[in-house]
Amino acid sequence: MYYVSTRDKSLHYSPAQAIAQGLSRDGGLFLPITTPKLPADALEKMVQMTYQQRAQYIMSMYLEDFTAEELGQYAEKAYGSDKFDVTEVAPLRKVDEDTYCLELWHGPTCAFKDMALQMLPHLLTASLKKNQEEKTVCILVATSGDTGKAALEGFRDVEKTKILVFYPKDGVSEIQQLQMSTQEGNNVGVSAVVGNFDDAQTGVKTLFSDPELREALAQRGFFLSSANSINWGRVLPQVVYYISAYCDLMAQNAVQAGDPINVCVPTGNFGNILAAFYAKEMGVPIQRLICASNSNNVLTDFIATGRYDRNRSFYTTVSPSMDILISSNLERLLFLLSEGNDQLVADYMNQLNETGSYLVSDSIREKVQKVFTGGYASETDTAATIATMQEKHNYLIDTHTAVAFQVLDQYRKKTGDLTKTVVASTASPFKFCDAVLGALNISEKASGTALLDQLEQVTGVKAPQPLATLKDKTVRFDAWTEKEQMQSVVTDFLK
Ligand SMILES: *Cc1c(COP(=O)(O)O)cnc(C)c1O
Numbered sequence: 001m002y003y004v005s006t007r008d009k010s011l012h013y014s015p016a017q018a019i020a021q022g023l024s025r026d027g028g029l030f031l032p033i034t035t036p037k038l039p040a041d042a043l044e045k046m047v048q049m050t051y052q053q054r055a056q057y058i059m060s061m062y063l064e065d066f067t068a069e070e071l072g073q074y075a076e077k078a079y080g081s082d083k084f085d086v087t088e089v090a091p092l093r094k095v096d097e098d099t100y101c102l103e104l105w106h107g108p109t110c111a112f113k114d115m116a117l118q119m120l121p122h123l124l125t126a127s128l129k130k131n132q133e134e135k136t137v138c139i140l141v142a143t144s145g146d147t148g149k150a151a152l153e154g155f156r157d158v159e160k161t162k163i164l165v166f167y168p169k170d171g172v173s174e175i176q177q178l179q180m181s182t183q184e185g186n187n188v189g190v191s192a193v194v195g196n197f198d199d200a201q202t203g204v205k206t207l208f209s210d211p212e213l214r215e216a217l218a219q220r221g222f223f224l225s226s227a228n229s230i231n232w233g234r235v236l237p238q239v240v241y242y243i244s245a246y247c248d249l250m251a252q253n254a255v256q257a258g259d260p261i262n263v264c265v266p267t268g269n270f271g272n273i274l275a276a277f278y279a280k281e282m283g284v285p286i287q288r289l290i291c292a293s294n295s296n297n298v299l300t301d302f303i304a305t306g307r308y309d310r311n312r313s314f315y316t317t318v319s320p321s322m323d324i325l326i327s328s329n330l331e332r333l334l335f336l337l338s339e340g341n342d343q344l345v346a347d348y349m350n351q352l353n354e355t356g357s358y359l360v361s362d363s364i365r366e367k368v369q370k371v372f373t374g375g376y377a378s379e380t381d382t383a384a385t386i387a388t389m390q391e392k393h394n395y396l397i398d399t400h401t402a403v404a405f406q407v408l409d410q411y412r413k414k415t416g417d418l419t420k421t422v423v424a425s426t427a428s429p430f431k432f433c434d435a436v437l438g439a440l441n442i443s444e445k446a447s448g449t450a451l452l453d454q455l456e457q458v459t460g461v462k463a464p465q466p467l468a469t470l471k472d473k474t475v476r477f478d479a480w481t482e483k484e485q486m487q488s489v490v491t492d493f494l495k
Pocket residue numbers: 111112113146147229266267268269270271272273321322400426427
């Protein structure tokens with residue numbers, strides 16, 4: 001099975017090439033030309049397996065130039081007990097008879113990004129070897145918070161890699177900033193940028209497209225690459241946990257093989273929910289995918305009307321990892337639903353670039369609506385949902401997960417559809433103490449790491465170890481840069 005770009009399927013790539021290159025030269029995203037199907041007895045077989053074995057099994061179906069043994073080793077390393085605080089890795093918690101919560105934040109940085117970013121470094125370094133790349137890769141990341149820390153933790157001390165993260169100086173939570181400024185490892189760098197996330201992101205994109213910089217770095221034995229969710233190596237590890245969740249439902253006798261479920265995902269860049277769509281395409285009986293947004297509800301409108309329109313106000317919300325107006329991974333869905341019409345996809349993406357908007361064909365819109373339902377949660381409803389979940393179910397959830405529960409509630413009230421639903425929980429509530437405490441009606445809030453203690457006292461829930469130990473860590477990175485000077489930060493880092 002080979003891989004193609006969403007904008008030009010005439011060129012064929014091996015999985016290792018697709019992962020090493022990340023983004024296609026034509027601006028498109030790589031995906032496998034066909035989606036593999038699970039054999040009839042696969043789900044039943046996987047019920048008996050550990051999470052690591054399930055990962056190995058599923059990833060083998062997509063990565064033909066990796067041996068099962070290689071993939072097994074990566075899964076053991078990525079999801080070992082030194083990285084994840086529960087042996088299940090992605091445990092499924094029963095909320096009520098119809099609702100299950102898939103906790104994706106038990107990894108080293110307490111957000112779901114770990115599920116992919118613990119795996120990606122193994123896939124990437126192996127891909128580079130397979131492609132006989134001699135240079136050292138330098139991963140550049142612009143982050144609004146979660147991706148940066150997860151990438152730092154994933155790539156720290158990985159041989160033949162370096163990683164440099166830029167975050168907006170006043171744009172991340174206190175806990176997120178501390179997580180990054182205390183990062184350990186000998187190949188890591190972190191710098192704040194004066195400005196907002198867009199400034200950091202634009203700065204990084206400019207560095208990527210600078211041919212002189214590329215040449216200068218090549219002479220020193222480096223090349224630049226990215227770890228954001230346009231890389232197929234980040235989507236694939238996420239497919240695993242949706243299949244794994246269905247197996248766990250079977251193991252708990254909550255469903256019999258073949259029973260339908262719905263899945264509800266708090267969505268930003270469309271990477272996480274796209275992985276759920278792949279699980280469905282592979283044969284997991286997922287009936288409906290509920291796409292939950294915050295006030296930046298560009299996807300809610302797209303699913304309802306078929307028009308994607310980023311020409312709208314941008315809101316800063318309590319669920320910052322979903323404050324996104326361009327959901328890059330939607331491009332992969334358009335390719336899949338148009339049956340691989342690369343010219344059409346390229347055309348939509350050009351329109352998006354030039355006018356900020358495009359309208360898909362009736363046929364694509366109908367296919368989207370057959371599977372997806374969109375909805376969004378206001379700031380007030382998000383806060384109210386955190387409070388209700390705590391009161392009613394004694395279950396503390398973060399702001400992003402609350403958006404999903406709120407949208408699921410709206411969906412059920414509107415449709416009466418009570419199909420068993422898996423809600424993706426994407427971050428530990430302790431990453432967003434400030435907003436969570438606010439939602440629980442605490443107005444006198446502590447600051448810095450004392451926020452963690454306060455949330456523990458108010459709820460009786462223990463903060464995850466990687467956050468609880470932040471207060472004992474030394475700040476290693478307190479430098480900041482003007483956005484015009486980001487290039488010298490890179491060249492100093494790669495001396
Ligand atoms: C990144 C992130 C999301 C959004 O995921 P996408 O794959 O971009 O849709 C949701 N919640 C949290 C906590 C995140 O870090």
